[in-house]
Amino acid sequence: MKIVILGAGLAGLSAAEELARRGHEVVVVEKEPFHGGLAATIKRDGFVYDLGPHRFHTSNDLILGFVKGLPGIDLLELDRVSRIRLLDRYFDYPLSFSNLLSTMPLHRGVGMMLSFLREKIRGISAPREQESFEGWVLSRFGRGLYDLYLAPYNKKLWGIEPSQLSADWASQRITVPSLAGLIKETIVPSKETVRSLVSTFHYPRGGIGEICRGLASGITEMGGSLLFSSEPTGLKKAETGWCINFPNSHIVCDKLISTIPVNSYTELLGNILPEEVHRAASNLKFRALVFLTVHLNCDIEPLDHWIYTSEDRYLFNRLSISRNFDPDVPSQVVFEYSCQEGDDIWKMSKEKLLETTIPGAEHLGLFSAETVLGSDIIRRAYAYPIYDLTYAKNTSLVLDALEEIADCVTCGRQGLFRYNNMDHSIEMGKFAALEILGEASVKSHFNWDENTWADG
Numbered sequence: 001m002k003i004v005i006l007g008a009g010l011a012g013l014s015a016a017e018e019l020a021r022r023g024h025e026v027v028v029v030e031k032e033p034f035h036g037g038l039a040a041t042i043k044r045d046g047f048v049y050d051l052g053p054h055r056f057h058t059s060n061d062l063i064l065g066f067v068k069g070l071p072g073i074d075l076l077e078l079d080r081v082s083r084i085r086l087l088d089r090y091f092d093y094p095l096s097f098s099n100l101l102s103t104m105p106l107h108r109g110v111g112m113m114l115s116f117l118r119e120k121i122r123g124i125s126a127p128r129e130q131e132s133f134e135g136w137v138l139s140r141f142g143r144g145l146y147d148l149y150l151a152p153y154n155k156k157l158w159g160i161e162p163s164q165l166s167a168d169w170a171s172q173r174i175t176v177p178s179l180a181g182l183i184k185e186t187i188v189p190s191k192e193t194v195r196s197l198v199s200t201f202h203y204p205r206g207g208i209g210e211i212c213r214g215l216a217s218g219i220t221e222m223g224g225s226l227l228f229s230s231e232p233t234g235l236k237k238a239e240t241g242w243c244i245n246f247p248n249s250h251i252v253c254d255k256l257i258s259t260i261p262v263n264s265y266t267e268l269l270g271n272i273l274p275e276e277v278h279r280a281a282s283n284l285k286f287r288a289l290v291f292l293t294v295h296l297n298c299d300i301e302p303l304d305h306w307i308y309t310s311e312d313r314y315l316f317n318r319l320s321i322s323r324n325f326d327p328d329v330p331s332q333v334v335f336e337y338s339c340q341e342g343d344d345i346w347k348m349s350k351e352k353l354l355e356t357t358i359p360g361a362e363h364l365g366l367f368s369a370e371t372v373l374g375s376d377i378i379r380r381a382y383a384y385p386i387y388d389l390t391y392a393k394n395t396s397l398v399l400d401a402l403e404e405i406a407d408c409v410t411c412g413r414q415g416l417f418r419y420n421n422m423d424h425s426i427e428m429g430k431f432a433a434l435e436i437l438g439e440a441s442v443k444s445h446f447n448w449d450e451n452t453w454a455d456g
């Protein structure tokens, strides 16, 4: 069989690798000039950096074994260090009750506990709605912690009010279920390791993009091909299978796997899908990210892999320190700015962004303007699927309609509009390959409970 795979991120390459290994002809079509998608390592002009902090961790031994076995991979095992910068001090991330209380100014600590008790009393007579992030978090943590960190951070990350954000995001990301849970965890730590508390992770020497490099070299060795800087203009049903159109050419194939953003995919399918599916797909929105990497001629003190910065004084919402992942890369900090494609942050020049970033970096004691050797910028329009209050309805309408079309499968973070981790995308790709071969299905393989996708 000849199978075309759209997208050369982890999901697309994993699907292609599985199919090539089973003797099928695969062609991977990627719009960027490089592979990796969100898990790429950018290498240009002396810069070597990932798109934000990427730690590889999985509870699936088969996926870990698969990654370890990729050609040329040298997986380091690291102890995670990550913190939150708030009120000019550092708090542990993930949050712990003892650290919160001992680090917070006394009046805030007391306020946090009182507001939590108020919520518990309110819950008896007037329970909060549980559909939104706001209702879910307030009822479990109280207003003190909500106003201090959980609301401002999430507003900055998502660009919408927490009342407009689905509670699914909270239940997926906040794995300790309440302030009471945090207290209990401090007194009697649970035996089961909660995913966001996993304290060690793997990282490939040379950058996270090494995983995709290993996948891609396996695919080409087995005779598969990768087409870069190639963006289809339409997908049409052929006599048997599919015709993928490009501006000046086309490819005919038997089957198709898509890992590109689900709304780009539905657009390519055009009138194969009814209007109501297009309407639902256009309501699925993605949050964009701008990454600014700053090269330095000095070492950086903090040992953190990454630091969250929810306060308005920092335009960036997170920073990561590359050398704490791999000691062999240059001294550099990668800043992330959450935004919408086309807005003011998205359009900001590298120079302007650097200018607005330096005071924050100085305030954090990371580096000063004199130590900056250079900077690089990259923008990604599809970083996070936005779980607004209508996302679940729209996603299932679109995915149900796509399932009805023969000889094609959509998968991956963008293809399923699912906030997932790297191991999930690898597994989704492999199961999409099996689905194409009629041996399994992505939908029935995964448990679609929010716990499956916890933390990233």
Ligand SMILES: Cc1cc2nc3c(=O)[nH]c(=O)nc-3n(C[C@H](O)[C@H](O)[C@H](O)COP(=O)(O)OP(=O)(O)OC[C@H]3O[C@@H](n4cnc5c(N)ncnc54)[C@H](O)[C@@H]3O)c2cc1C
Binding pocket: 006, 007, 008, 009, 010, 011, 012, 029, 030, 031, 032, 035, 036, 037, 038, 039, 051, 052, 053, 054, 055, 056, 057, 230, 231, 232, 259, 260, 261, 264, 289, 336, 382, 383, 384, 411, 412, 413, 414, 415, 420, 421, 422, 423, 425, 456
């Ligand atoms: C800042 C950040 C930090 C993260 N940290 C972690 C972490 O620590 N641990 C973890 O496990 N996960 C992490 N993740 C998640 C992880 O990066 C993703 O789950 C994974 O890389 C997604 O892979 P994918 O192949 O499904 O999607 P993508 O990587 O998005 O791949 C989709 C590919 O399709 C291509 N494409 C798009 N449109 C078209 C088109 N029209 N035609 C052709 N090609 C197209 C894209 O260029 C891309 O290469 C993080 C994500 C972000 C954004």
